[in-house]
Every structure is written in structure tokens, then in C-alpha cells.
Amino acid sequence: MTPQRSFVRTASVEALPAPRSVAGPVAWMKENLFSGPINTAVTVLMAWFLFWIIPPILDYLFFDAVWTGDSGAACREDTTGSEVGACWAFVIDRVNYFLYGSYPVDLRWRPNIFFLVLAVGIVWMLWLDAPRRGLGAIYFFVVVPLVSYWLLAGFPAIGLERVPTGVWGGILVTIVVSAVGIVISLPVGVLLALGRRSNLPIVRLVCVIVIEFTRGVPLITVLFMANTMLPLFLAEGMTVDRLVRPLIGVAFFASAYMAEVIRGGLQAIPKGQYEGAMSLGLSYPKMMYFIILPQALRIVIPGIVNTFIGLFKDTTLVSIVGIFDLIRTIESSRLDPAWAAPSVNYSGYAFAAIFYFLCCWGMSWYSQSVERRLAASEKR
Structure with a gap:
């Protein structure tokens, strides 16, 4: 048996430099x-x-902003004798109009409750660790729309008098239009994406036509068609509310873009996931609900949120068809002779820019936090 031999290095080894620290x-x-x-x-x-x-x-x-005042004189350089910045006094004076439009003053508690009900639903849905999220989905997609309609439009059966949509305006309309578009576009987009990948030729053809036609025209065109042509397809004597028309157009437009985003996620799922689900004996609806769609939606979270952000900003286009959203209320307010000052115009638009930035930044921040959480769970 050959004896084992050991060798000991006698020469000194140069010490390696300390690893570079990135702390601080x-x-x-x-x-x-x-x-x-x-x-x-x-x-x-x-x-x-x-x-x-x-x-x-x-x-x-x-x-250099002006925070107090009851007229445009407080925001003019010839009156103050110094350089004047934003005229926040104008925004403070008209903030209720920017928020509610011409909604009756004595009934504005109803939009306030609507904002609260909607906020509870959003928090319940977006809080990943919230209890009973299944009930949260029912609350958000069923309870919130019904309660919101009864509150804002009125429901005489329970003592809520009717409020015509023609007096709605400002941030209230912006939130309503964007909320309806977001809530409808996601499930309809999923159905259109699944239909475009269907093996049934008629279903696939119809979905392709709807998606490509909608994506091939500007949103302004869709809004004009919804506003002017939609009543032509109804029976004689029937009409559609002037606010419902752009709601249908916005939801229809956003659904087509959402369908393409979700279709990208479906195509990214490996074929083995489909085969594994079918080998378990799952039906097509169960396979999509439990296996495929959760993975596809997780992949396309950035695209979904990007579509939501674009939809939220595109709500300003409803002003073209006569809906008084936030931008329209600002434009009408700045024409008031009592607030005639150069900085008033920019101050109103600055307020709108801050509002849209905070809302869009919040959606972006949430999507990034969800992505980081999902990435961390995959590493475990």
C-alpha cells in the first residue's frame, strides 16, 4: 500500500486586498x-x-406663490409690487368646483361617501395581505359600482333624489371615468385575449377584428363615435346618458389595449404549463383560472399598470365631447373676470399636473412594490 504524502507550502502568499465595501x-x-x-x-x-x-x-x-386673496388683484405684479408665482389663492377659492363641478352643494356628501367607498375597495384589493380578499373582489366589482351609482345619480326608492350627470364635473368625473375604464378593461381584456388565442375560428376572428379596429383609431374618434353614433343604434325613443357614452367608449378602447398586453403574458407561458395542467385533468376554465392566468398576469404587471396610467391620463379627452372633467373646470374657471391675472392660467394647470402626477406615481410605485415582492418570493 503506497503511503500518502502531504506537501506544505513554505513560500509566503501575498495577502489579497479587502473586498470593496458598498455600505454607506x-x-x-x-x-x-x-x-x-x-x-x-x-x-x-x-x-x-x-x-x-x-x-x-x-x-x-x-x-413666490400667493396663498391668500379673493380676486385676481392679489396675484398681479402691479398690485403686489413684487414678482408673483403661482396663484394658489385662485385654486383654493375654486377647489370645490374643481372637485365636484356643479354638483349640488347640499348633496356633496354623496360624492364624499363615494370617494370613501371607492378608497376602501381599492385598499382591500391592492393590499396583498388583506383578510378575505375574495369578499374584497365581490365588494369592489359588485358592491362598489351599485352603491356608487345610487349615491351619485340618485335612487328615489331609498330617498336619494336624482342628480343629472350634466352637473357632474371636476375630479369626480375624472375618477368615475378612469375607475369604470379600469374595472371593465381588465376582465374584458382577458376575455378578448383568450378569444384571440381560441381554436374556434369565428371567436378568434371576431376578437381580432375588435382588437385591431379599436387599436387602429385614436381615442378621440372612439369618443366621437360613442357620443354621436351610439344613439343611432338604439330603438326609436331610447337614448343614452351623455356621460355613459364616453364611459362606454373609454372602456371599449382600454379593453383592446389590455387584451394585447395580456396576450403577451399568455404567449410567455411555457407549453409545459399547459400540458401539465391538462395531464391533471383540469378543464379549460380551471386550467386558465388556476394555472395559466395567474402566471401570465404576474409577467405583464408593468404592461397592465402602464395601460392603467395611460387610461387615467386619457380621461382628459372626454372634455372634447362636452364632459366637464378636471381640465374643463379649470378652463372655465380661469375665464372668470374676477380672477384676471397672468399667473391664474398656469396655476390651475399646475394643480392639475400635481394631481395627475401623484395618482400616476402612486400606481407606478405600487406595481414596482408588487414586482419586488413577487421576485423575492421566487428566490426562496
Whole structure:
């Protein structure tokens, strides 16, 4: 038996340098902002751009802004004797009109309850650890629409007098249009996406025509068609409410785009997932509900949220067909002679920009948090 031999290194080995630490803000900046010549140049350029644009914005919105006043005289330089920024006094004076439009003052508690009911439904649906999320879905897709309609439009059977949609306006209309579009576009988009991948030729052809025709025309065209042509398809004597028409157009338009987003997720699912589900004896509806759709929707979360954000911003186009959304209320308010001042026009639009930015940023932030959570669960 051959004896084992061991060898011991006698020469000294040069010590390796300590691993570079990335802890702390300074180390993070070196690693991410100044890691090379190009990165450093881009960082310096962006810092200069922010330093050039942010101070004037802050001066206009806050430091030089006018917060109190009852007319445009408070926001004119010839009256104040100094440079004037945003006229927030105008926004504060008209904030109720921006929020409710011409909704009756003594009935505005009903939109307030609508906002509360909708907020509860949104939190219940978006909170991933919320209890009884199945009931939350029923609440959001069934209870919220019914209660919202009864509150806003009225329901004489329970003592709520009718309020015509012609007096609705402002943020109320923006929320209603976007909420209806979002709630309808997701399930209808799923059905259209499944129909486009169907093995039934007639179903597939109809879904393809609906999707491609809708995506091939601008939203303005869809709104005009819904506003002017939809009543032509109804029986004589029947009519459609002037707010319901753009609601149908927006939901129809968003559903087509949502269908293509979801179809991309369905195509990304490996074929083995379908074969595995069929080998378990699952029917087509159960296979889609339990196996395929959850994976597909998780893949296309960024696309879904991007469609929602685009839909939320596109609600401003309903003003073209005579609906008083937030932008329309601002445009009508700035024409008031009592608030004649140069900064009034920009102040109203600045308020709208802040409102839309906060809402869209909130949707984007939530989608990113869900993506991070799902990515972390996959690593376990």
C-alpha cells in the first residue's frame, strides 16, 4: 500500500486586498454615480440640469406663490409690487368646483361617501395581505359600482333624489371615468385575449377584428363615435346618458389595449404549463383560472399598470365631447373676470399636473412594490 504524502507550502502568499465595501452613502455614490468617466459625466450633467430647473420651479410653486386673496388683484405684479408665482389663492377659492363641478352643494356628501367607498375597495384589493380578499373582489366589482351609482345619480326608492350627470364635473368625473375604464378593461381584456388565442375560428376572428379596429383609431374618434353614433343604434325613443357614452367608449378602447398586453403574458407561458395542467385533468376554465392566468398576469404587471396610467391620463379627452372633467373646470374657471391675472392660467394647470402626477406615481410605485415582492418570493 503506497503511503500518502502531504506537501506544505513554505513560500509566503501575498495577502489579497479587502473586498470593496458598498455600505454607506459615499460608497453607494462611488459605486453607482461615479464608477467611470461616462457615468461621472452623466451624473454631473444631470446634477447641473436639476440645479438649473428645480429652484425656479420651487420659487414659482412655493416661495413666490400667493396663498391668500379673493380676486385676481392679489396675484398681479402691479398690485403686489413684487414678482408673483403661482396663484394658489385662485385654486383654493375654486377647489370645490374643481372637485365636484356643479354638483349640488347640499348633496356633496354623496360624492364624499363615494370617494370613501371607492378608497376602501381599492385598499382591500391592492393590499396583498388583506383578510378575505375574495369578499374584497365581490365588494369592489359588485358592491362598489351599485352603491356608487345610487349615491351619485340618485335612487328615489331609498330617498336619494336624482342628480343629472350634466352637473357632474371636476375630479369626480375624472375618477368615475378612469375607475369604470379600469374595472371593465381588465376582465374584458382577458376575455378578448383568450378569444384571440381560441381554436374556434369565428371567436378568434371576431376578437381580432375588435382588437385591431379599436387599436387602429385614436381615442378621440372612439369618443366621437360613442357620443354621436351610439344613439343611432338604439330603438326609436331610447337614448343614452351623455356621460355613459364616453364611459362606454373609454372602456371599449382600454379593453383592446389590455387584451394585447395580456396576450403577451399568455404567449410567455411555457407549453409545459399547459400540458401539465391538462395531464391533471383540469378543464379549460380551471386550467386558465388556476394555472395559466395567474402566471401570465404576474409577467405583464408593468404592461397592465402602464395601460392603467395611460387610461387615467386619457380621461382628459372626454372634455372634447362636452364632459366637464378636471381640465374643463379649470378652463372655465380661469375665464372668470374676477380672477384676471397672468399667473391664474398656469396655476390651475399646475394643480392639475400635481394631481395627475401623484395618482400616476402612486400606481407606478405600487406595481414596482408588487414586482419586488413577487421576485423575492421566487428566490426562496
